[in-house]
Amino acid sequence: MRLVVGRIGRPHGVKGEVTVEVRTDSPEERFVVGKALETDPADVGPLTITAQRWHKDRLLVRFEEVPDRTAAEQLRGVFLVVDSAELPPLDDPDEFHDHELIGLRVETVDGEAVGEVVDVLHHAQDMLVVSGEKGSEVLVPFVRELVPDVDTAAGRVVIDPPPGLLELGR
Incomplete structure (x- = not known):
């Protein structure tokens, strides 16, 4: 799986x-001199730092x-990607790469199907974006109290939502 590690913005200066x-x-670890990064769209890369x-x-x-500003301008909006196989395993069993969570089915501690993890947001609090029935989305804070079990092998996330949380996205 290809994972986005950056998006190219505007040029800075005239030297590319x-x-x-x-x-x-x-x-x-991702932006090391000498490293070649794949791109999306693929025909733009690879690009060597x-x-x-x-x-x-x-x-x-x-x-x-990229020799100059003109060439740099053509890269605006291009995504820099790596293969997920390049990522080292995490030491903490309670930590996950986003791509390991996206696509997992979500159910409550009572076994009620809720939906599927479609994204992970990283703001002041990490949030699982769960897509439910009829396209509704619910943001679930990714904390042990609300997400007591993540079983990537079984393809599921178990949540223990407080009253009203699941109704917010309906």
């Missing part, structure tokens, strides 16, 4: 450097294949 919207918890640096809160990257 671009801003990258980071979409990984480990930018220091020749330099990277942080400027304020933005990652700036130069690619071997």
Whole structure:
């Protein structure tokens, strides 16, 4: 499975450097000089990193294949991707990569079918986006009290929602 680790933004300067919207918890591992990243759309890449640096809160990257600002402008909006097989296993059994959660069926502790995890949001609180019947979506805070069991092998997430939570998306 291909996972997005960044999205190329606007050019920075005239030498082909671009801003990258980071979409990984480990930018220091994903954006290493010499690493070739696949792209989406695929025909744009792979792109090989020749330099990277942080400027304020933005990652700036130069690619071997991008000699100037004009070429950099053509990359705006391109996604940088890696194969999920490249990711190291997590040490903590209570931590998951997003792609391991997306697609799991969701049920309550009583066995009632709720829907399927369609996304994971990372804001002040990690949230599972659960798509239910008729296209409704419910945001479930991803905390042990509300999500007591995640069984990736069985393809399911068990939730213990407080009263009213599931009705919010209906």
